[in-house]
Ligand SMILES: *[C@@H]1O[C@H](CO)[C@@H](O)[C@H](O)[C@H]1NC(C)=O
């Protein structure tokens with residue numbers, strides 16, 4: 001129901017020849033408790049409930065303390081303006097007990113945002129501070145440090161459509177910064193992420209992961225982190241990554257994929273353009289599980305089906321790459337059996353991938369390390385216009401291959417290492 005006074009105002013506005021976009025919107029200013037001991041979660045949820053549909057939710061330039069999970073999945077035509085900082089608590093036991101299911105790989109999250117026509121603006125200052133230092137220290141003391149059950153992502157975009165996030169900053173995310181699942185037509189622009197730990201080195205702090213999502217644009221991201229800079233997982237299609245600066249992480253990843261036995265998953269139509277890498281392991285890499293199932297997700301799995309197809313990676317600049325610029329490993333097998341299993345039996349196929357125009361410096365002599373499956377060899381792979389130099393100015397010129405059919409733009413110079421890997425090379 002639209003109150004009649006608003007209708008009158010709208011009619012008057014039109015009559016006078018102007019339309020003030022937000023004029024008739026309900027606005028809610030979130031009131032923070034200004035203390036770590038006061039959980040602002042309920043106040044934030046209250047504001048979203050009142051103004052999350054056809055309204056505006058405003059975070060003031062102050063720190064909001066979030067001590068509890070938030071699931072805001074029903075937004076509709078809303079402007080969310082974040083001028084301050086949301087800071088998450090470090091009660092690790094609380095989060096392990098209460099973080100919410102993401103819906104893939106038994107991953108979990110602290111904050112879910114979903115809905116349609118959602119516009120979030122951080123104006124370059126709005127910040128999500130995951131307070132990850134405590135998590136980074138704590139995870140080092142655990143046995144399974146990779147995907148610890150209940151360790152939350154900072155933010156999950158779930159069932160989010162026709163939406164945009166601009167100018168938001170993320171500091172020291174608890175685990176992955178952003179998971180994007182069942183989401184379509186979303187623009188993520190001018191996002192700054194710094195997951196560098198102050199005391200312990202951060203691990204498993206991906207910049208973003210896409211799952212069951214399509215038409216997602218990542219533009220102008222700056223990511224300092226300790227894992228995949230951005231990773232495209234199961235059923236990610238029509239994804240664009242452009243104008244980004246990625247530091248210290250592993251580079252842009254496809255996968256891991258093929259983790260769920262007999263499930264058919266694809267990654268298709270990916271465009272990556274104009275990326276600056278600084279001290280990353282790779283520029284671009286692909287990791288698939290083998291055909292042998294070993295345990296279950298999050299840390300075990302294998303035996304999945306599907307393909308990666310239609311990837312164009314162009315105009316890359318690298319400084320101090322730590323490994324092969326372009327890597328494929330079809331031998332991911334985290335848990336249980338690191339020494340056994342067959343690295344060339346994956347049924348997941350890698351096809352139609354083109355990498356063109358990559359220059360800069362590297363610490364590795366390898367331009368490419370392509371460990372493909374014998375059952376489903378890599379086909380239609382192009383690598384062209386590469387000008388990578390080592391510190392002594394020698395050109396990096398090795399292209400190591402296994403099961404690569406008719407490479408284009410390059411010649412394989414040797415055999416690739418074949419062995420278990422979660423990071424692209426062994
Ligand atoms: C976590 O859950 C367990 C089991 O339900 C309970 O015993 C424990 O008190 C909870 N811890 C916290 C910090 O909530």
Ligand SMILES: *[C@@H]1O[C@H](CO)[C@@H](O)[C@H](O)[C@H]1NC(C)=O
Pocket residue numbers: 071072073100101102112
């Ligand atoms: C989040 O809330 C929505 C709607 O209320 C619900 O359907 C969904 O199951 C919730 N998600 C989680 C992980 O609790």
Ligand SMILES: *[C@@H]1O[C@H](CO)[C@@H](O)[C@H](O)[C@H]1NC(C)=O
Pocket residue numbers: 105106149296297298299
């Ligand atoms: C992962 O979640 C599924 C349910 O979605 C559950 O059956 C399974 O036990 C979980 N695995 C682990 C290792 O927690």
Ligand SMILES: *[C@@H]1O[C@H](CO)[C@@H](O)[C@H](O)[C@H]1NC(C)=O
Pocket residue numbers: 143144148149297298299300
């Ligand atoms: C990881 O460790 C936790 C705590 O020890 C345990 O409950 C969980 O089952 C482990 N998960 C895997 C996949 O190893």
Ligand SMILES: *[C@@H]1O[C@H](CO)[C@@H](O)[C@H](O)[C@H]1NC(C)=O
Pocket residue numbers: 124190191192220221222
């Ligand atoms: C890119 O994002 C940064 C924040 O990381 C911002 O300062 C800069 O203005 C953005 N550039 C453009 C062209 O929008």
Ligand SMILES: *[C@@H]1O[C@H](CO)[C@@H](O)[C@H](O)[C@H]1NC(C)=O
Pocket residue numbers: 194195196197198224
């Ligand atoms: C990232 O965070 C680390 C740790 O606080 C800090 O030393 C570094 O300067 C930050 N980097 C940027 C680009 O803000």
Ligand SMILES: *[C@@H]1O[C@H](CO)[C@@H](O)[C@H](O)[C@H]1NC(C)=O
Pocket residue numbers: 212235264265266
């Ligand atoms: C993933 O995509 C494949 C191919 O389009 C489809 O068969 C499969 O059902 C999708 N999986 C999920 C969980 O949506």
Ligand SMILES: *[C@@H]1O[C@H](CO)[C@@H](O)[C@H](O)[C@H]1NC(C)=O
Pocket residue numbers: 274275314315316317357358
């Ligand atoms: C190659 O990429 C760089 C950016 O890294 C760009 O400046 C240059 O124009 C590109 N060259 C061509 C031929 O497209």
Ligand SMILES: *[C@@H]1O[C@H](CO)[C@@H](O)[C@H](O)[C@H]1NC(C)=O
Pocket residue numbers: 342343344345374375
């Ligand atoms: C691995 O699997 C492939 C495909 O089934 C087979 O050709 C190869 O002999 C196997 N290798 C080993 C070491 O078992």
Ligand SMILES: *[C@@H]1O[C@H](CO)[C@@H](O)[C@H](O)[C@H]1NC(C)=O
Pocket residue numbers: 365390392394
């Ligand atoms: C340059 O460094 C590489 C890697 O350390 C080494 O293999 C190569 O021999 C060096 N070349 C020269 C000319 O010193």
